[in-house]
Amino acid sequence: MNIGIFISGSGTNMEALARRWREGGFTQVQQISFVLSDNPLAPGIEKARRYGIETLVIQRQKGESREQHEERILTAISPFSAELLVLAGFMRRLSPFFLSRFPGKIINTHPSLLPAFPGIDAQRQAFEYGVKVTGCTVHFVDESLDGGPVILQKPVERRDTDTAEDLRLRILAEEHRLLGDAVEIVTTGRYRIKNRYVSMESAHEN
Amino acid sequence: MNIGIFISGSGTNMEALARRWREGGFTQVQQISFVLSDNPLAPGIEKARRYGIETLVIQRQKGESREQHEERILTAISPFSAELLVLAGFMRRLSPFFLSRFPGKIINTHPSLLPAFPGIDAQRQAFEYGVKVTGCTVHFVDESLDGGPVILQKPVERRDTDTAEDLRLRILAEEHRLLGDAVEIVTTGRYRIKNRYVSMESAHEN
Numbered sequence: 112m113n114i115g116i117f118i119s120g121s122g123t124n125m126e127a128l129a130r131r132w133r134e135g136g137f138t139q140v141q142q143i144s145f146v147l148s149d150n151p152l153a154p155g156i157e158k159a160r161r162y163g164i165e166t167l168v169i170q171r172q173k174g175e176s177r178e179q180h181e182e183r184i185l186t187a188i189s190p191f192s193a194e195l196l197v198l199a200g201f202m203r204r205l206s207p208f209f210l211s212r213f214p215g216k217i218i219n220t221h222p223s224l225l226p227a228f229p230g231i232d233a234q235r236q237a238f239e240y241g242v243k244v245t246g247c248t249v250h251f252v253d254e255s256l257d258g259g260p261v262i263l264q265k266p267v268e269r270r271d272t273d274t275a276e277d278l279r280l281r282i283l284a285e286e287h288r289l290l291g292d293a294v295e296i297v298t299t300g301r302y303r304i305k306n307r308y309v310s311m312e313s314a315h316e317n
Numbered sequence: 318m319n320i321g322i323f324i325s326g327s328g329t330n331m332e333a334l335a336r337r338w339r340e341g342g343f344t345q346v347q348q349i350s351f352v353l354s355d356n357p358l359a360p361g362i363e364k365a366r367r368y369g370i371e372t373l374v375i376q377r378q379k380g381e382s383r384e385q386h387e388e389r390i391l392t393a394i395s396p397f398s399a400e401l402l403v404l405a406g407f408m409r410r411l412s413p414f415f416l417s418r419f420p421g422k423i424i425n426t427h428p429s430l431l432p433a434f435p436g437i438d439a440q441r442q443a444f445e446y447g448v449k450v451t452g453c454t455v456h457f458v459d460e461s462l463d464g465g466p467v468i469l470q471k472p473v474e475r476r477d478t479d480t481a482e483d484l485r486l487r488i489l490a491e492e493h494r495l496l497g498d499a500v501e502i503v504t505t506g507r508y509r510i511k512n513r514y515v516s517m518e519s520a521h522e523n
Contacts, residue, residue: 224450226433226434227432240467241513241514241515242430243470244470246450261446264448265450266430308447309447
Protein backbone atom coordinates (compact mmCIF):
# COMPACT_ATOMS: atom_id res chain seq x y z
CA MET A 112 0.00 0.00 0.00
CA ASN A 113 1.20 3.51 -0.82
CA ILE A 114 0.44 6.37 1.49
CA GLY A 115 0.61 10.13 1.06
CA ILE A 116 1.10 12.67 3.82
CA PHE A 117 -0.29 16.22 3.90
CA ILE A 118 1.47 18.84 6.02
CA SER A 119 1.43 22.60 6.52
CA GLY A 120 4.23 23.19 9.01
CA SER A 121 7.10 21.61 10.87
CA GLY A 122 6.27 18.08 9.79
CA THR A 123 7.34 16.32 12.99
CA ASN A 124 4.47 13.84 12.81
CA MET A 125 5.33 13.19 9.16
CA GLU A 126 8.94 12.63 10.18
CA ALA A 127 7.89 10.13 12.85
CA LEU A 128 6.02 8.16 10.17
CA ALA A 129 9.01 8.35 7.79
CA ARG A 130 11.34 7.08 10.49
CA ARG A 131 9.06 4.21 11.41
CA TRP A 132 8.64 3.31 7.76
CA ARG A 133 12.43 3.31 7.17
CA GLU A 134 12.88 1.11 10.22
CA GLY A 135 10.41 -1.41 8.84
CA GLY A 136 7.73 -0.57 11.38
CA PHE A 137 4.80 -0.97 8.98
CA THR A 138 3.74 -4.36 7.67
CA GLN A 139 1.70 -3.12 4.68
CA VAL A 140 3.16 0.26 3.72
CA GLN A 141 5.16 -0.16 0.53
CA GLN A 142 6.10 3.45 0.29
CA ILE A 143 5.43 6.94 1.54
CA SER A 144 4.79 8.10 -1.99
CA PHE A 145 4.75 11.82 -1.38
CA VAL A 146 4.57 14.59 1.17
CA LEU A 147 2.34 17.44 0.10
CA SER A 148 2.44 20.89 1.67
CA ASP A 149 0.06 23.75 0.98
CA ASN A 150 2.65 26.07 2.54
CA PRO A 151 5.86 26.62 0.57
CA LEU A 152 7.65 27.70 3.75
CA ALA A 153 6.81 24.56 5.74
CA PRO A 154 10.02 23.24 7.35
CA GLY A 155 8.61 19.73 6.91
CA ILE A 156 9.28 19.88 3.16
CA GLU A 157 13.04 19.77 3.66
CA LYS A 158 12.66 17.01 6.27
CA ALA A 159 10.73 14.89 3.78
CA ARG A 160 13.45 15.34 1.17
CA ARG A 161 16.05 14.12 3.64
CA TYR A 162 14.08 10.88 3.84
CA GLY A 163 14.11 10.68 0.05
CA ILE A 164 10.38 11.28 -0.16
CA GLU A 165 8.95 13.12 -3.13
CA THR A 166 7.56 16.52 -2.12
CA LEU A 167 4.73 18.51 -3.64
CA VAL A 168 3.99 22.14 -2.82
CA ILE A 169 0.50 23.18 -3.88
CA GLN A 170 -0.20 26.60 -2.47
CA ARG A 171 -3.64 28.14 -2.73
CA GLN A 172 -3.37 31.01 -5.17
CA LYS A 173 -4.84 34.44 -4.64
CA GLY A 174 -8.43 34.44 -5.87
CA GLU A 175 -8.47 30.68 -6.26
CA SER A 176 -11.50 28.87 -4.85
CA ARG A 177 -11.12 25.98 -2.44
CA GLU A 178 -12.43 23.66 -5.15
CA GLN A 179 -9.89 24.88 -7.71
CA HIS A 180 -7.10 24.43 -5.18
CA GLU A 181 -8.28 20.94 -4.35
CA GLU A 182 -8.51 20.08 -8.04
CA ARG A 183 -4.84 20.99 -8.42
CA ILE A 184 -4.00 18.88 -5.36
CA LEU A 185 -5.90 15.91 -6.80
CA THR A 186 -4.16 16.28 -10.15
CA ALA A 187 -0.75 16.46 -8.47
CA ILE A 188 -1.22 13.40 -6.26
CA SER A 189 -3.08 11.27 -8.80
CA PRO A 190 0.09 9.66 -10.30
CA PHE A 191 1.12 8.33 -6.90
CA SER A 192 -1.91 6.07 -6.46
CA ALA A 193 -1.94 6.62 -2.71
CA GLU A 194 -4.46 4.41 -0.96
CA LEU A 195 -4.29 6.29 2.34
CA LEU A 196 -3.90 10.02 2.97
CA VAL A 197 -2.52 11.05 6.34
CA LEU A 198 -3.16 14.62 7.46
CA ALA A 199 -0.26 15.37 9.77
CA GLY A 200 -0.58 19.00 10.74
CA PHE A 201 -2.39 19.95 7.53
CA MET A 202 -4.16 23.20 8.31
CA ARG A 203 -6.89 23.16 5.67
CA ARG A 204 -10.34 21.72 5.87
CA LEU A 205 -11.03 19.43 2.92
CA SER A 206 -14.32 19.75 1.05
CA PRO A 207 -16.92 16.97 0.79
CA PHE A 208 -15.92 16.76 -2.88
CA PHE A 209 -12.31 15.97 -1.97
CA LEU A 210 -13.31 13.56 0.79
CA SER A 211 -15.58 11.66 -1.60
CA ARG A 212 -12.53 10.84 -3.69
CA PHE A 213 -10.94 8.94 -0.78
CA PRO A 214 -13.86 7.48 1.14
CA GLY A 215 -12.69 6.17 4.51
CA LYS A 216 -9.09 6.62 3.39
CA ILE A 217 -8.14 9.90 5.02
CA ILE A 218 -6.98 10.08 8.63
CA ASN A 219 -5.96 13.03 10.77
CA THR A 220 -4.02 13.52 13.98
CA HIS A 221 -5.21 16.05 16.54
CA PRO A 222 -3.46 17.11 19.77
CA SER A 223 -6.38 16.70 22.19
CA LEU A 224 -8.82 14.05 23.34
CA LEU A 225 -11.60 14.86 20.90
CA PRO A 226 -14.33 16.04 21.11
CA ALA A 227 -12.60 18.29 23.66
CA PHE A 228 -10.66 21.20 22.14
CA PRO A 229 -11.30 20.88 18.40
CA GLY A 230 -9.80 23.40 15.98
CA ILE A 231 -6.49 25.17 16.19
CA ASP A 232 -4.08 25.40 19.08
CA ALA A 233 -5.75 22.55 20.96
CA GLN A 234 -2.89 22.13 23.42
CA ARG A 235 -3.11 25.77 24.46
CA GLN A 236 -6.89 25.59 24.68
CA ALA A 237 -6.50 22.67 27.09
CA PHE A 238 -3.78 24.45 29.06
CA GLU A 239 -5.90 27.56 29.46
CA TYR A 240 -8.97 25.53 30.42
CA GLY A 241 -6.91 24.14 33.27
CA VAL A 242 -7.29 20.45 32.47
CA LYS A 243 -5.47 17.77 34.43
CA VAL A 244 -5.68 15.31 31.55
CA THR A 245 -5.56 16.00 27.84
CA GLY A 246 -4.04 13.88 25.06
CA CYS A 247 -4.18 13.15 21.36
CA THR A 248 -6.51 11.54 18.86
CA VAL A 249 -6.14 9.95 15.43
CA HIS A 250 -9.44 9.79 13.59
CA PHE A 251 -11.00 9.26 10.21
CA VAL A 252 -11.78 12.51 8.46
CA ASP A 253 -15.35 13.29 7.56
CA GLU A 254 -17.16 16.50 6.85
CA SER A 255 -17.33 17.59 10.48
CA LEU A 256 -14.45 19.55 11.94
CA ASP A 257 -12.29 17.09 13.86
CA GLY A 258 -15.36 14.90 14.22
CA GLY A 259 -14.89 11.62 12.31
CA PRO A 260 -14.70 8.18 13.95
CA VAL A 261 -11.85 7.86 16.45
CA ILE A 262 -9.17 5.27 15.65
CA LEU A 263 -6.91 5.76 18.66
CA GLN A 264 -6.65 8.11 21.63
CA LYS A 265 -4.00 8.48 24.25
CA PRO A 266 -4.30 10.47 27.48
CA VAL A 267 -1.51 12.82 28.56
CA GLU A 268 -1.33 14.22 32.07
CA ARG A 269 -0.79 17.91 32.69
CA ARG A 270 1.60 18.40 35.57
CA ASP A 271 1.59 21.36 37.95
CA THR A 272 5.06 22.39 36.82
CA ASP A 273 4.19 22.30 33.09
CA THR A 274 4.45 25.34 30.90
CA ALA A 275 2.18 25.36 27.85
CA GLU A 276 5.24 24.36 25.82
CA ASP A 277 6.09 21.43 28.14
CA LEU A 278 2.57 20.14 27.70
CA ARG A 279 2.65 20.64 23.92
CA LEU A 280 5.86 18.65 23.59
CA ARG A 281 4.65 15.81 25.80
CA ILE A 282 1.47 15.50 23.71
CA LEU A 283 3.53 15.62 20.51
CA ALA A 284 5.73 12.73 21.62
CA GLU A 285 2.64 10.59 22.22
CA GLU A 286 1.13 11.73 18.94
CA HIS A 287 4.14 10.40 17.03
CA ARG A 288 3.59 6.90 18.40
CA LEU A 289 -0.19 7.04 18.10
CA LEU A 290 -0.19 8.17 14.47
CA GLY A 291 2.16 5.35 13.49
CA ASP A 292 -0.01 2.83 15.31
CA ALA A 293 -3.11 4.18 13.56
CA VAL A 294 -1.43 3.96 10.13
CA GLU A 295 -0.53 0.33 10.86
CA ILE A 296 -4.14 -0.45 11.86
CA VAL A 297 -5.68 1.24 8.85
CA THR A 298 -3.21 -0.08 6.27
CA THR A 299 -3.57 -3.64 7.50
CA GLY A 300 -7.38 -3.32 7.45
CA ARG A 301 -7.60 -4.79 10.93
CA TYR A 302 -10.54 -2.72 12.13
CA ARG A 303 -14.30 -2.44 11.88
CA ILE A 304 -16.47 0.68 12.17
CA LYS A 305 -19.89 0.30 13.70
CA ASN A 306 -21.99 3.22 14.97
CA ARG A 307 -18.92 5.46 14.80
CA TYR A 308 -16.91 3.08 17.00
CA VAL A 309 -13.69 1.75 15.51
CA SER A 310 -12.88 -1.65 16.98
CA MET A 311 -9.72 -3.62 16.42
CA GLU A 312 -9.78 -7.11 15.03
CA SER A 313 -7.49 -9.60 16.65
CA ALA A 314 -5.46 -11.91 14.40
CA HIS A 315 -7.66 -14.98 14.81
CA GLU A 316 -10.67 -13.10 13.45
CA ASN A 317 -9.04 -12.75 10.04
CA MET B 318 -14.41 20.78 58.94
CA ASN B 319 -17.99 19.69 58.33
CA ILE B 320 -19.13 18.76 54.87
CA GLY B 321 -22.57 18.32 53.35
CA ILE B 322 -23.41 16.16 50.36
CA PHE B 323 -26.16 16.79 47.78
CA ILE B 324 -27.59 13.86 45.85
CA SER B 325 -30.53 13.12 43.55
CA GLY B 326 -30.23 9.39 42.92
CA SER B 327 -28.43 6.22 43.89
CA GLY B 328 -25.84 7.98 46.01
CA THR B 329 -22.92 5.68 45.23
CA ASN B 330 -20.43 8.56 45.19
CA MET B 331 -21.86 9.76 48.50
CA GLU B 332 -21.47 6.26 49.89
CA ALA B 333 -17.83 6.13 48.77
CA LEU B 334 -17.21 9.35 50.72
CA ALA B 335 -19.07 8.02 53.77
CA ARG B 336 -17.01 4.81 53.71
CA ARG B 337 -13.74 6.70 53.39
CA TRP B 338 -14.75 9.04 56.19
CA ARG B 339 -15.68 6.12 58.51
CA GLU B 340 -12.33 4.48 57.73
CA GLY B 341 -10.49 7.64 58.74
CA GLY B 342 -9.48 8.49 55.18
CA PHE B 343 -9.87 12.26 55.59
CA THR B 344 -7.48 14.29 57.70
CA GLN B 345 -9.69 17.38 58.12
CA VAL B 346 -13.27 16.17 57.80
CA GLN B 347 -14.85 16.15 61.25
CA GLN B 348 -18.19 14.98 60.03
CA ILE B 349 -20.40 14.43 57.04
CA SER B 350 -23.07 16.60 58.60
CA PHE B 351 -25.91 15.82 56.26
CA VAL B 352 -26.94 14.29 52.97
CA LEU B 353 -29.54 16.34 51.14
CA SER B 354 -31.68 14.97 48.33
CA ASP B 355 -34.06 16.95 46.15
CA ASN B 356 -35.67 13.63 45.18
CA PRO B 357 -37.67 11.84 47.89
CA LEU B 358 -37.27 8.54 46.02
CA ALA B 359 -33.45 8.68 45.80
CA PRO B 360 -32.05 5.31 46.97
CA GLY B 361 -29.08 7.22 48.36
CA ILE B 362 -31.19 8.55 51.23
CA GLU B 363 -31.47 5.12 52.82
CA LYS B 364 -27.76 4.49 52.24
CA ALA B 365 -26.88 7.69 54.08
CA ARG B 366 -29.04 6.64 57.03
CA ARG B 367 -27.20 3.35 57.25
CA TYR B 368 -24.03 5.37 57.77
CA GLY B 369 -25.78 7.31 60.53
CA ILE B 370 -25.76 10.50 58.51
CA GLU B 371 -28.59 12.98 58.91
CA THR B 372 -30.74 13.16 55.78
CA LEU B 373 -32.73 16.06 54.40
CA VAL B 374 -35.26 15.78 51.60
CA ILE B 375 -36.10 19.12 50.04
CA GLN B 376 -38.18 18.54 46.96
CA ARG B 377 -39.06 21.36 44.64
CA GLN B 378 -42.76 21.98 45.01
CA LYS B 379 -45.16 22.48 42.16
CA GLY B 380 -45.17 26.14 41.19
CA GLU B 381 -42.18 26.91 43.38
CA SER B 382 -39.43 29.02 41.80
CA ARG B 383 -35.83 27.87 41.79
CA GLU B 384 -35.03 30.69 44.21
CA GLN B 385 -37.76 29.66 46.64
CA HIS B 386 -36.57 26.06 46.51
CA GLU B 387 -32.98 27.13 47.13
CA GLU B 388 -34.08 29.33 50.02
CA ARG B 389 -35.63 26.28 51.65
CA ILE B 390 -32.45 24.29 51.03
CA LEU B 391 -30.34 27.05 52.59
CA THR B 392 -32.63 27.22 55.61
CA ALA B 393 -32.50 23.45 56.06
CA ILE B 394 -28.71 23.16 55.85
CA SER B 395 -27.88 26.31 57.78
CA PRO B 396 -27.81 24.60 61.25
CA PHE B 397 -25.13 22.17 60.06
CA SER B 398 -22.50 24.85 59.38
CA ALA B 399 -21.07 22.90 56.47
CA GLU B 400 -17.90 24.45 55.12
CA LEU B 401 -17.86 22.37 51.94
CA LEU B 402 -20.76 21.18 49.80
CA VAL B 403 -20.16 18.16 47.62
CA LEU B 404 -22.53 17.64 44.70
CA ALA B 405 -22.47 13.89 44.14
CA GLY B 406 -25.00 13.17 41.45
CA PHE B 407 -27.14 16.20 42.29
CA MET B 408 -29.19 16.87 39.19
CA ARG B 409 -30.04 20.52 39.70
CA ARG B 410 -28.16 23.56 38.57
CA LEU B 411 -27.58 25.97 41.44
CA SER B 412 -28.26 29.66 40.93
CA PRO B 413 -25.61 32.39 41.22
CA PHE B 414 -27.43 33.43 44.39
CA PHE B 415 -26.92 30.02 45.97
CA LEU B 416 -23.30 29.80 44.78
CA SER B 417 -22.53 33.20 46.28
CA ARG B 418 -23.40 31.80 49.70
CA PHE B 419 -20.58 29.23 49.44
CA PRO B 420 -17.89 30.94 47.38
CA GLY B 421 -15.29 28.39 46.27
CA LYS B 422 -16.82 25.85 48.64
CA ILE B 423 -18.94 23.76 46.30
CA ILE B 424 -17.46 20.93 44.28
CA ASN B 425 -19.04 18.55 41.79
CA THR B 426 -18.16 15.20 40.28
CA HIS B 427 -18.82 14.55 36.60
CA PRO B 428 -18.39 11.28 34.68
CA SER B 429 -16.34 12.58 31.74
CA LEU B 430 -13.10 14.42 31.07
CA LEU B 431 -14.57 17.91 30.95
CA PRO B 432 -14.99 19.96 28.82
CA ALA B 433 -15.92 16.87 26.78
CA PHE B 434 -19.48 15.59 27.33
CA PRO B 435 -20.98 18.10 29.77
CA GLY B 436 -24.57 17.71 30.93
CA ILE B 437 -26.53 14.56 31.56
CA ASP B 438 -25.66 10.99 30.62
CA ALA B 439 -22.03 11.86 29.92
CA GLN B 440 -20.90 8.23 29.87
CA ARG B 441 -23.43 7.38 27.17
CA GLN B 442 -22.55 10.50 25.20
CA ALA B 443 -18.91 9.34 25.21
CA PHE B 444 -19.88 5.78 24.30
CA GLU B 445 -21.96 6.96 21.37
CA TYR B 446 -19.26 9.35 20.18
CA GLY B 447 -16.98 6.32 19.94
CA VAL B 448 -14.18 7.56 22.21
CA LYS B 449 -11.23 5.38 23.12
CA VAL B 450 -10.57 7.37 26.29
CA THR B 451 -13.02 9.08 28.58
CA GLY B 452 -12.88 9.51 32.36
CA CYS B 453 -14.11 11.61 35.23
CA THR B 454 -13.62 15.09 36.64
CA VAL B 455 -14.05 16.74 40.03
CA HIS B 456 -14.31 20.51 39.73
CA PHE B 457 -15.31 23.62 41.58
CA VAL B 458 -18.81 24.73 40.74
CA ASP B 459 -19.34 28.11 39.17
CA GLU B 460 -22.15 29.57 37.12
CA SER B 461 -21.21 27.70 33.95
CA LEU B 462 -22.61 24.24 33.35
CA ASP B 463 -19.89 21.77 34.37
CA GLY B 464 -17.35 24.51 33.69
CA GLY B 465 -15.61 25.53 36.93
CA PRO B 466 -11.89 25.02 37.65
CA VAL B 467 -10.83 21.37 37.51
CA ILE B 468 -9.48 19.86 40.73
CA LEU B 469 -8.74 16.34 39.53
CA GLN B 470 -9.29 14.28 36.40
CA LYS B 471 -8.73 10.64 35.70
CA PRO B 472 -8.74 8.96 32.29
CA VAL B 473 -10.65 5.72 31.74
CA GLU B 474 -10.10 3.58 28.67
CA ARG B 475 -13.01 2.29 26.62
CA ARG B 476 -12.37 -1.29 25.56
CA ASP B 477 -13.68 -2.88 22.38
CA THR B 478 -15.70 -5.39 24.38
CA ASP B 479 -17.34 -2.75 26.59
CA THR B 480 -21.06 -2.27 26.70
CA ALA B 481 -22.25 1.22 27.66
CA GLU B 482 -22.92 -0.20 31.14
CA ASP B 483 -19.41 -1.70 31.46
CA LEU B 484 -17.96 1.69 30.65
CA ARG B 485 -20.30 3.47 33.05
CA LEU B 486 -19.32 1.20 35.93
CA ARG B 487 -15.58 1.49 35.22
CA ILE B 488 -15.86 5.30 35.25
CA LEU B 489 -17.91 5.17 38.45
CA ALA B 490 -15.26 3.13 40.26
CA GLU B 491 -12.63 5.75 39.38
CA GLU B 492 -15.01 8.55 40.32
CA HIS B 493 -15.34 7.14 43.83
CA ARG B 494 -11.59 7.39 44.40
CA LEU B 495 -11.24 10.73 42.64
CA LEU B 496 -14.01 12.43 44.59
CA GLY B 497 -12.51 11.33 47.90
CA ASP B 498 -9.10 12.59 46.83
CA ALA B 499 -10.60 15.92 45.81
CA VAL B 500 -12.42 16.28 49.14
CA GLU B 501 -9.13 15.64 50.93
CA ILE B 502 -7.36 18.30 48.83
CA VAL B 503 -10.07 20.92 49.28
CA THR B 504 -10.64 20.32 53.00
CA THR B 505 -6.93 20.49 53.77
CA GLY B 506 -6.61 23.69 51.74
CA ARG B 507 -3.59 22.30 49.93
CA TYR B 508 -4.26 23.91 46.57
CA ARG B 509 -4.00 27.18 44.70
CA ILE B 510 -6.13 28.45 41.82
CA LYS B 511 -4.48 30.63 39.22
CA ASN B 512 -5.97 31.35 35.79
CA ARG B 513 -8.45 28.52 36.32
CA TYR B 514 -5.66 26.02 37.01
CA VAL B 515 -5.82 24.25 40.35
CA SER B 516 -2.32 23.27 41.46
CA MET B 517 -1.47 21.14 44.45
CA GLU B 518 0.81 22.39 47.18
CA SER B 519 3.36 19.96 48.45
CA ALA B 520 3.88 19.75 52.23
CA HIS B 521 7.04 21.85 52.39
CA GLU B 522 5.29 24.82 50.83
CA ASN B 523 2.97 25.15 53.82
